[in-house]
Each structure stands twice: as structure tokens, then as C-alpha cells.
Amino acid sequence: MALPMESPISFANVGQARWWQRGIFASQTGYVALALLMLLVAMHFASPYFFTEGNMQNVAKNFSFVAIATLGVTFVIITGGIDLSVGSMMCFSAMITSMVMSGLSTPGMPGASLFVHMAVDGRTVVANVPGLILFVAVAAGLATALIVGLFNGFCIAVLGLSSFVTTLGMLSIVRGLGYVVSNGRGSFPGGPDADYFYALTSGDVLGMPAPFIYLVILALAMAIVLHHTTFGRHVFALGGNEKAAELTGVPVVRVKIEVYVICALAAGLQGIIISGWLGSAPANMATSYELNVIAAAVIGGANLAGGVGGPLGAIIGCVLLEVIRNGLVLAQVSSYWQQTLVGVIIILAVLVDRIRSRML
Amino acid sequence: MVTAAADGQPVLELTDIGKEFGAIRALRGVDLQIFPGEVVGLMGDNGAGKSTLVKIIAGNFLPSHGEIRFEGKTVHFHRPVDARAVGIEVVYQDLALADNLTAAANVFLGRELKRSFGPFSFLDHKAMAARALELFSELRSETRPHHLVKQMSGGQRQAVAIARTRLSKAKLVLMDEPTAAISVRQVEQVLSLIHRLKEQGVAVMLISHRMPDVFAVCDRVVVMRRGEKKANKPIRDTSPEEVTALITGAKEAA
Numbered sequence: 001m002a003l004p005m006e007s008p009i010s011f012a013n014v015g016q017a018r019w020w021q022r023g024i025f026a027s028q029t030g031y032v033a034l035a036l037l038m039l040l041v042a043m044h045f046a047s048p049y050f051f052t053e054g055n056m057q058n059v060a061k062n063f064s065f066v067a068i069a070t071l072g073v074t075f076v077i078i079t080g081g082i083d084l085s086v087g088s089m090m091c092f093s094a095m096i097t098s099m100v101m102s103g104l105s106t107p108g109m110p111g112a113s114l115f116v117h118m119a120v121d122g123r124t125v126v127a128n129v130p131g132l133i134l135f136v137a138v139a140a141g142l143a144t145a146l147i148v149g150l151f152n153g154f155c156i157a158v159l160g161l162s163s164f165v166t167t168l169g170m171l172s173i174v175r176g177l178g179y180v181v182s183n184g185r186g187s188f189p190g191g192p193d194a195d196y197f198y199a200l201t202s203g204d205v206l207g208m209p210a211p212f213i214y215l216v217i218l219a220l221a222m223a224i225v226l227h228h229t230t231f232g233r234h235v236f237a238l239g240g241n242e243k244a245a246e247l248t249g250v251p252v253v254r255v256k257i258e259v260y261v262i263c264a265l266a267a268g269l270q271g272i273i274i275s276g277w278l279g280s281a282p283a284n285m286a287t288s289y290e291l292n293v294i295a296a297a298v299i300g301g302a303n304l305a306g307g308v309g310g311p312l313g314a315i316i317g318c319v320l321l322e323v324i325r326n327g328l329v330l331a332q333v334s335s336y337w338q339q340t341l342v343g344v345i346i347i348l349a350v351l352v353d354r355i356r357s358r359m360l
Numbered sequence: 361m362v363t364a365a366a367d368g369q370p371v372l373e374l375t376d377i378g379k380e381f382g383a384i385r386a387l388r389g390v391d392l393q394i395f396p397g398e399v400v401g402l403m404g405d406n407g408a409g410k411s412t413l414v415k416i417i418a419g420n421f422l423p424s425h426g427e428i429r430f431e432g433k434t435v436h437f438h439r440p441v442d443a444r445a446v447g448i449e450v451v452y453q454d455l456a457l458a459d460n461l462t463a464a465a466n467v468f469l470g471r472e473l474k475r476s477f478g479p480f481s482f483l484d485h486k487a488m489a490a491r492a493l494e495l496f497s498e499l500r501s502e503t504r505p506h507h508l509v510k511q512m513s514g515g516q517r518q519a520v521a522i523a524r525t526r527l528s529k530a531k532l533v534l535m536d537e538p539t540a541a542i543s544v545r546q547v548e549q550v551l552s553l554i555h556r557l558k559e560q561g562v563a564v565m566l567i568s569h570r571m572p573d574v575f576a577v578c579d580r581v582v583v584m585r586r587g588e589k590k591a592n593k594p595i596r597d598t599s600p601e602e603v604t605a606l607i608t609g610a611k612e613a614a
Contacts, residue, residue: 228482230472233461237469240458247420247456248524249441249470307460 028301028353029313035349036320043323047330055326057209061202063315063322064211065274066289070296070314071215071222072266075259077297078226079238080306081156081163083263087289088174089145090271094281095178097141097272098189104133105191116192127192134193134200138272145268146261148174153257171290179283186282189275201276211273218266219311226310235259239306295342296321299349320345369432371396371531371563372417372448377426379412386412387587390426394532397561399554401574401595404584405607410567411453413584414534417565418450419443431531441470449525453536455517457509463516464492464505467523495523500549515546522553532563539573551577571600585609 043050069086076083104115105125115133119126127133148170155166189197203210226232234255237245246252275281300317302309321342328338370393379387387409394400404410416423419437428435430446437443440450457466465488473484473491492505501519509517518538525533535554539547554564554577568574574581575595583591583606591598591606591614598614605611 224482228485230474230481230483233465233469233472233483236461237458237465240460241456244456244458245469247440247450247452249444307458 027308027313028349028356029310029316031352031356032299032301032313032320032349033316036316036323039320039323039327043327043330046327049330050327053207055330057204057207059319059322059326060212061209061277062326063318064209064215065270065277066292066296066321067215067315067318068211068218068273069267069270069289069293070300070318071218071311072263072270073290073293074297074300074302074309074311074314075222075235076163076263077239077294077302077304078235078306078309079256079259080242081256081259082167082294082304083152083260083267084164084167084290084294085148085152085170085174086263086267086270086293087286087291088171088178089148089264089267090274090286090289091281091283092148092174092178092271093141093145093268094271094275094285095182095187095283096144097137098187098275098281099181100140101133101137101193101197102188102190104136105193125192131193131196133191134196137189137193137197141272142265142268145264149261149264150257152264153260156260157253157256175287182281182283184283186280186285188280198276198279201273211277214269214273215315219315222311231255231258236307239303239308292321295346299346301349301353368395370394370429371431373429373432374417375427375429377413377416377423377428379416379421380424385587387416387423390584390589392582392589392592394563394565396531396563397558398580399558399564399566399578401578401581402565402567402584403569403571403574403581403603403607407586408584408607409587410584411536412587414450414536414565414567417443417532418448418534444528447529447531449528449530449533451518451521451525451533451535451538453540455521457517457520459510460508462506462508463496463503463512463520463523464489466509466520467492467495467505467527469524471527491527492523495526496520498526499523499553501546515542518542518546518550522550530562532565533557534565534567536567537569538566539568539570547573571603574603575600583607583614590614 049055069090073083073086103109104112105127106112107116107118107125114128115136116125116127118124152166152170155161156163200210205213226235234245234250237250238252238255242252271281271286274286278285296317297309297314298304298317299320300313300315302313324341324345325338328335328341372392372394374390374392377387377390378385390409390413402410402413415421417428419440419442422436422438428437430448435446443450458469461469468488473487474481475484489505496503496505496519499519499522501516503512503516503519509520512520522538538550542550551573554566557564566574566578578595580592580594581598581603582589583603585607590612591603593614602611602614606614
């Protein structure tokens, strides 16, 4: 029902914000990106090895190992929640994947006859369909993550428990289950599909590490989802004002469950990729990684109070942490300093943003 | 001023509405009818039951007893979305805005415009911004659709909240203190908007503490005191003094 307009509206009192006062330039992500650039330049002068191809590949690989999980946890943080179970989730998914993979590849194990048969020499195991075991194993690992994510989401969105407490409990539950199913031993991806597994998780494509390529694809997808879909809009609305979101008809419960599922799946995928690089899934894998992941997200500009964050920030946070780690190694600084410095940077990043928003 | 079509069908009809919160009786035996194109002022002191009544109509919670009929049909609103589905729009006192989103995003929150590309559907930013700008212009508010609500003045925020009610063909608009936080000039705008809603046959329920606003736009004033309806009078048959007396209890009922 359009009302007749008496005259076009004028913006006599409301100016346009300057380009440097809005968008990425006025965000913590922008400032941290600037700091990262300066750090890269400084590293270039501090160590001639820093900008070599080998070291760059190393850096890219290493930050990709936490960045995918950081993307996931960023979704949760934007809604104003937190997920502390990502570290345990990484380990558990990796473990399930490698156990399923080696189980299905061992003749005599239940179900294995569907997937493998013995070669004529009686010693080599041959896959019936190459790649199928890998697919089933990864699907099993991700399905485990899906269940954990659904459980987290159910407790938080439907039962109304706090996300901190729920996922703190889940951190312990999932880690414990990891020890139970593996009996405390690690598990190893094995069988005829193991080569594909290693190629997909720690291989290179055109000189770029595979995890880095997954990261870029997932980050682009996340950017589109957050800014160009209804779901993304609702994720931000939930973090901005949950009550308003509910009153205006945003399906709050569904969106909440979905973000915890996304987070668990990202962590699961991350764990599977890490286990490919490690060549095993030890039961103590990725212990306390949740702290690195959350630290990276916060440094990159995700606000723990909710409503702010994005894939670019998540990646920049991860890169910054990795460049510092890498830089300290190259500069032959004791690795004990690393953790201290990371803590300083978390506080500095948030502090700079606070000062900026007071001044502008 | 157009008087209510007393012989027509009321858009909203409340019969014997009551609400208890545990031992507290917030509302008792409220009967109320609102007709299309009518502006009803709901007045009362703090704790008189105004907000409870509004929340029941808006679907925030169900009444403990009594019946709500909307356009002649009995309705039960379990959630605010249910009330919105039949054509009741609410401007909440705290405005229910997400600060971290733009004005346009807030206007369209929960009913975003989308465009489909194959199996995917994406937000139609352009259409939403254009429509939001149109709505802001109608409200004579200098609000840019892509600005963040966080950086806006009280009046602009109010405009965003009111613009939201104009998205769909609302039949009843509830406004909870729409003029409490805004400038004199913007009060004029909100009041003229209420006039325009009325011209289009939309019923408006204005909850306000500001006597001049109520007397400027309302056809009828309903006074609540201690959870009960104490008066229901055409505005031309009453005066600010009488309403004040009814609110405070100096005059028992009218």
C-alpha cells in the first residue's frame, strides 16, 4: 500500500559515511589485516627465508589446519554463542574416519566383504570400487560430527542451556568417547584407499596445499551464505538482538541448531584433514585446539557478544597467528614466547577496536 | 474526523479477557472492540495492564481466559508470527531492532525478499533497499536504507520500526509508545502517519502516555486501571482532565 509522496525525501541532515568510516575499513578485521601486512613486511626484512616458496607453502598449510574449524566457530560466535567442543570434535571425527577406513579395508571385519576382496596372491587387499571406502569413511566421520552438532544445538536452542556449559560438557564427552572407541590408542587410516586419503588431505594442487584450496572454497561459500542468503541474515540478526529476531518471525531455534551443526561439521572436516597430514588420529589429537580456533576468530574481528564476524576475519586471524609462530621460529626465538605473544595479540586486537570505536 | 462504523464488523473483538501471572492478576474482564479505520488510544498508569493487553493481542502470550476474535473469527495466537499472519502489526516500545544490521535489513527481517538462481535463493538487496527507501520517504524520515541501525538517532530507529509495519497489508497496527523517544518534528510525522493509516481503513491502537498525541489522533480513548477497563469513550465526549482523573483513579469510571 504505497502512500502518495508529497516530495522526494532529502538528506539534509544525514550525510554519507566516508569510505574509510564504513565497511571493512571501519572494522577490527581491517585493522588486523593492516597489522598482518606490516608484520609480513617486517618478516621479509627479518628473515630471507620467510618469503621463499617452501615457507609460504608451509604457512598456508599450517593455518589451513585450523582455519576451516575457525570458519565454523565464527558462525556460532556471530549468533552470540560459543562452541568449546571443536578440538574434541576434530579428534573424534578423524578417529571414526580412520577406524572405518581401516575396518572396511580388513577382510573379515563386518561389512568389509562389500568393499574389498583379496587379490589372487592372497596377501594384497583390493578395493571393489576404488574410492568408495574413502567416501564411506569420511561420510561416517562427518555423520558423527553432525550428530554431535545436533545434540549441541538441541540442548542450546530447544532446552535453553547456555552454549558455554553445553559445549564445555560436550568437549569432555566427545574426547571421552574418542578414548573409549580407540581404547586410548591412536588409529591409522589404512587400506587400499589410504593413498587417495593422503593425496586429498596433505597433497598439493599446482603448488597449493589441498587444505588451503578447501579453505578458500569454504570461505567463499561462507561469505555468500552470510551476506546473500536469508539464513546468513538471520544468523546476524540473532547475534544483534535475539528477542527482536524472535518477534519478527526469524526461526530462532532452527537457525541456532543449524549453526552448531555447521560448526561441528567444520571441526569434523578439519580433524579428518589433520589426520591425513599426521598419518594417524591419536586419541590426544587437537587437544585444546578450541582455544586456538576461538582466539583466531576473535583476533580476526568476530565479537563474542555476537552480531559481528565473517570468513575474512577468521582467515586473517589464523594467518596472523601462524605468521607469528613461523616468524618466531625463523627468528630463532624460544617457542615458549609464542603462547605469550598470542595472548598479547588477542587483547591488543580487541583493545585497538575499542579505542577506534570510541574515537570515531 | 471519521467516526467508527459502529454497525460494521469489528476488526478486533476482545471478550472478557483476563490474564494471571501466578498470583498476580494483570488483567480482568476486558471487553474491547476496534473497528476498521478507527484509532483507539489506550491509556493508563504504569502497571495498569496496558502492556499485558497489547502483548496478548500481539501474540506474545495467550490470555488466561476470554476470547479474541479477529474479523469475526476466533483466533489463538501462540507466537507473534501468528498474529502477524492475520494482519496485526506491532511497533514495540523497545522497537525490536537488530543494531548490527542495516535499516533495510531490519525492515525486512523475517520476511526478506529473495531471488532464485536455480535451486538457490539469494537476498534481493536492491529491491529491499528501494522499498525501504520508499517507506522511509513516506514517513518523511531521513533514513538511508544501507546505514546501520546502531548509528541512528532515536527518530530514525523509530522510523525503521514503523516502516516494518507497512510492508504488508496490516489490518490492525499496535503502537506501544511510538512517540516517547523522538523529536517534536518526528512526533508530527508519526501522528500524520497514523492519520494516513486510518484513511486507508487500517485500525490503529495507540498506547501512549502523551495526552496531546492521544487527543490529536484518536477517535476513542480506553482507560485502564489496575487491570480493568475503566472507560471507553469517544474522544469528543471527554477531555484531558477527565482522562487524567480516570487514569489516577480520582474518577472511578466513565
